[in-house]
Amino acid sequence: MARKEKLPANVSSFVDRHGKRRYRWRLAGRSxxxxxxxxxxxxxxxxxxxxxxxxxxxxxxxAHGTVxxxxxxxxxxxxxxxxxxxxxxxxxxxxxxxxxxxxxxDLITNFRxxxxxxxxxxAAEKRQNEKGRMIGGPSAANNxxxxxxxxxxxxxxxxxxxxxxxVDQAASISVPKGGFHTWTEEEIQQYRAYHPLGTKPRxxxxxxxxxALRRGDASSFGRKHLKDGKIEVTPSKTKxxxxxxxxxxxxxxxxEAIEAMPVTGTETFLVTDYGLPFTRAGLGQRMxxxxxxxxxxxxxxxxxxxxxxxxxxxxxxxxxxxKAVGGWTTDRQVAVYTxxxxxxxxxxxAMAPVIDFDLANxxxx
Numbered sequence: 001m002a003r004k005e006k007l008p009a010n011v012s013s014f015v016d017r018h019g020k021r022r023y024r025w026r027l028a029g030r031s032x033x034x035x036x037x038x039x040x041x042x043x044x045x046x047x048x049x050x051x052x053x054x055x056x057x058x059x060x061x062x063a064h065g066t067v068x069x070x071x072x073x074x075x076x077x078x079x080x081x082x083x084x085x086x087x088x089x090x091x092x093x094x095x096x097x098x099x100x101x102x103x104x105x106d107l108i109t110n111f112r113x114x115x116x117x118x119x120x121x122x123a124a125e126k127r128q129n130e131k132g133r134m135i136g137g138p139s140a141a142n143n144x145x146x147x148x149x150x151x152x153x154x155x156x157x158x159x160x161x162x163x164x165x166x167v168d169q170a171a172s173i174s175v176p177k178g179g180f181h182t183w184t185e186e187e188i189q190q191y192r193a194y195h196p197l198g199t200k201p202r203x204x205x206x207x208x209x210x211x212a213l214r215r216g217d218a219s220s221f222g223r224k225h226l227k228d229g230k231i232e233v234t235p236s237k238t239k240x241x242x243x244x245x246x247x248x249x250x251x252x253x254x255x256e257a258i259e260a261m262p263v264t265g266t267e268t269f270l271v272t273d274y275g276l277p278f279t280r281a282g283l284g285q286r287m288x289x290x291x292x293x294x295x296x297x298x299x300x301x302x303x304x305x306x307x308x309x310x311x312x313x314x315x316x317x318x319x320x321x322x323k324a325v326g327g328w329t330t331d332r333q334v335a336v337y338t339x340x341x342x343x344x345x346x347x348x349x350a351m352a353p354v355i356d357f358d359l360a361n362x363x364x365x
Contacts, residue, residue: 006272008047008279011038025050027097039276041220041267045086052081052089068104070155071096079154087216087236087280095147108155113169120145124173141173181298182340183307194294197260201290204270204283206257208304211248212326215287215301216280222268226250235327246327309337 005013010027011034023034025047032050036042052075062068074080081089099119124141126134149167156165183191188209195201207218216236225233231248258269265271270278278286287301309322317325322334335342 005274006039006282008038008044008281011047027051037276039272039274039279041277044277044279048086048090051093052086062104065107065109065159066105067100067108067155070108070151070158071100071104073158074151074154077154079150085237092147095144096151099144099148108152108159109161109163111152111166113166116145116148116166116170119148120170120173138173145170145172180300180302180306182310182337183299183303187296187299188307191291191294191296191299195290197257198262200261200270201286201293203257203261203264204287204290204301205304206254207269208287208301209308210251210254212305212308214305215284218301219270219278219280219283220268221270222265224267237327244327246324248325306337309334310341313338313341 007013007023008025011023011025013021013023016022023038023043025032025034025038030050032046034043034046036046038044038047062072075093080092084092120141123136123144124138126136129135145167149165152165152167155161156163188205191205192202195205204218207213207221211218211221211231211233213221213233214235214237217233220236221233225231229250231250232245233248234245258264261269265275265277268277270283272278272282284301291297291299305326309326312322312325319331319334319338322338323329326334326337328334
């Protein structure tokens with residue numbers, strides 16, 4: 001029995017009257033047809049376009065001044081699209097779609113700070129979705145807050161209202177410090193021991209560890225990025241905003257993992273069981289399984305990006321050097337990944353003279 005084809009969320013397939021298989025995306029009353037297979041890089045680009053694209057006029061079923069009416073204009077405005085990469089716009093759209101779908105017919109003027117706080121508190125609750133995956137949490141709540149603020153800023157200006165933004169007045173949700181767990185050296189070795197060279201899980205780890213790429217960029221990483229013993233990559237998150245190109249050394253450990261593979265994809269090194277490139281979410285889900293298999297349920301793909309920064313920092317890399325590796329643009333962004341390393345360094349510097357002083361002044365036996 002043939003296995004059912006795995007497709008991105010909200011994508012379905014059917015055979016048309018000419019016997020050709022076609023793929024369709026549908027969400028919140030909108031739909032579009034793919035020209036390429038949705039699991040190919042071209043199809044993924046089409047999908048991002050479907051999600052990000054909006055008509056200038058709002059859907060007629062929403063009355064003037066409602067959330068749905070404002071959303072119809074906001075998605076195609078400079079306030080929403082200005083400076084966003086396709087990946088960032090897609091993420092922002094997915095966050096807002098859930099809010100809009102729930103309160104589309106509610107008037108903007110009816111929203112107060114306590115309504116926003118209720119939405120944020122509910123988003124902060126961790127729970128399982130219909131697919132059994134854990135969703136929600138403090139970070140999810142603050143991501144929602146980050147998208148609601150410019151949305152209501154735009155709505156207030158669009159409607160000519162003289163009132164403060166209710167999102168500004170709402171209390172924020174505190175997020176535990178640390179975020180994604182940073183892999184330790186012991187955990188890296190444990191994963192390698194379970195997933196040997198020549199396996200897809202091992203190749204994934206080496207890609208994340210030696211490129212510090214995000215999931216979306218790691219899923220599209222292939223031979224086209226290897227040039228003269230170096231890696232050339234333009235991070236998708238900053239591609240449209242800065243066009244930043246990163247040149248990284250092709251670490252022997254990464255090259256070894258690539259050459260050990262019996263088969264790699266033609267476009268990307270990592271491919272699904274169907275021989276197609278992973279989507280960003282798909283690669284994250286597979287890493288989740290591969291980590292679980294290795295007895296590391298607390299580890300994740302993004303934690304390897306943090307581990308790459310930690311390793312560089314522990315071996316003396318400066319903030320500017322770390323930015324060159326991971327594509328970060330500010331010291332504040334780098335600090336998220338290196339705070340623990342910096343604490344250890346300063347503690348060592350502070351205590352070393354005290355230890356030496358105490359040893360020097362001990363009574364001699």
